[in-house]
Amino acid sequence: MASKIGIIYCKRIQDQSCVGCAKCYKAVNDNAFAFEGKGDVKVVFKTSCGDCPGLVLPKLQLQMQVLEKLGETVDEIYFGTCVKKATAVMNCPMNLEGIKAKIPEMFKVLVTVGTHDY
Numbered sequence: 001m002a003s004k005i006g007i008i009y010c011k012r013i014q015d016q017s018c019v020g021c022a023k024c025y026k027a028v029n030d031n032a033f034a035f036e037g038k039g040d041v042k043v044v045f046k047t048s049c050g051d052c053p054g055l056v057l058p059k060l061q062l063q064m065q066v067l068e069k070l071g072e073t074v075d076e077i078y079f080g081t082c083v084k085k086a087t088a089v090m091n092c093p094m095n096l097e098g099i100k101a102k103i104p105e106m107f108k109v110l111v112t113v114g115t116h117d118y
């Protein structure tokens with residue numbers, strides 16, 4: 001059975017349709033980097049953080065409601081490498097560690113920060 005994942009990307013770094021997102025999809029499809037050893041992985045949603053200072057939890061809550069109405073589930077949520085870089089080196093105001101801790105509490109899913117090292 002495929003592991004179902006969602007990916008959260010940085011709204012400021014991505015385009016209308018993120019050119020760099022090809023890197024996330026490549027990592028998923030090749031079972032590389034964060035997805036190594038995960039077996040079959042299926043992306044069930046992709047959404048932005050909600051822009052600065054980050055509205056990721058309300059956006060994620062809405063996303064989960066949509067998935068529920070579609071009869072879909074998610075096993076793990078990944079913050080894209082763009083979010084990891086934005087919070088580490090670009091003064092992103094998101095409290096990534098706090099949000100990373102809150103997501104499993106709210107939605108009962110695993111959380112990983114970073115999708116690839118391309």
